[in-house]
Amino acid sequence: MREVFxxxxxxxxxxxxxxxxxNRSITRCLGGKWNSQRIRDLLSNEKYLGNALLQKKYRNNQLEKKLIHNDCQLPKYYAEGTHDAIVDEELFAxxxxxxxxxxTRRETLKKPTLSAFSGMIVCDNCGAKYKRTTSKGKHAWQCQTFLTQGKAFCPSRQIPEEEIYRLAxxxxxxxxxxEDILHSKIKNIRAKNNCTLLFYFTDGTEVSKNWVPRTRKNSWTDKMRECARQRALNQKGIV
Known part of the structure; x- marks a missing residue:
């Protein structure tokens, strides 16, 4: 199977x-179809290098004689030159x-993207934690109840992440x-429906701050408003 390597x-x-x-009707050594996992197993098999890792499996007992994968229950032995190699050391390496x-790439993908505020923001409506969301490259925070069950179960508002950073x-x-100062001084943050964040300090004090909703009106510049006004006038035939 040097070709696969x-x-x-x-x-x-x-x-x-x-x-x-x-497609070429080339089966595995013991028969059966190939898939990506079988290719991965082949590439990691030391037998193609002419070596052998002994006692990968063992029998559970003399009565059942069930073959079990050896996950460090018993010692394994690596023997070199037990048979002719199919690939050289350079190709195998x-x-x-x-x-x-x-x-490494799979492990990186498995890891959740953490934020300084992960697990800190609590919904004032239902008591659930807020979760970070991403849309069009922008991060925001939303109650998990709202995300999983909808507005009928929790009418909490989405909070732009830049507002949380600014207020904190x-x-x-x-x-x-x-971030280190945040975690040392702030115990948690309660998100209220009136665009208010209540910061609870570790010393028992509380501070309330209002945040600005990310609405279309707030995001418009004077130039954008003027263009919209001109379009409205044109539609009415005034200009």
């Missing part, structure tokens, strides 16, 4: 390789590099936002 090292996807092998890169900086009396 070479194609993977040259950048071809595991899915494409598996599909091609199946390059394949391991690709596998490690893919594994003001409340902490800082020149610029500092």
């Amino acid at each position: 070479e194609r993977a090292v040259n950048g071809e996807s595991f899915t494409a390789i598996a599909k091609d092998l199946n 390059k394949a391991q590099g690709i596998l490690n890169e893919l594994a 900086t003001e409340v902490l009396k800082l020149d610029e936002f500092d």
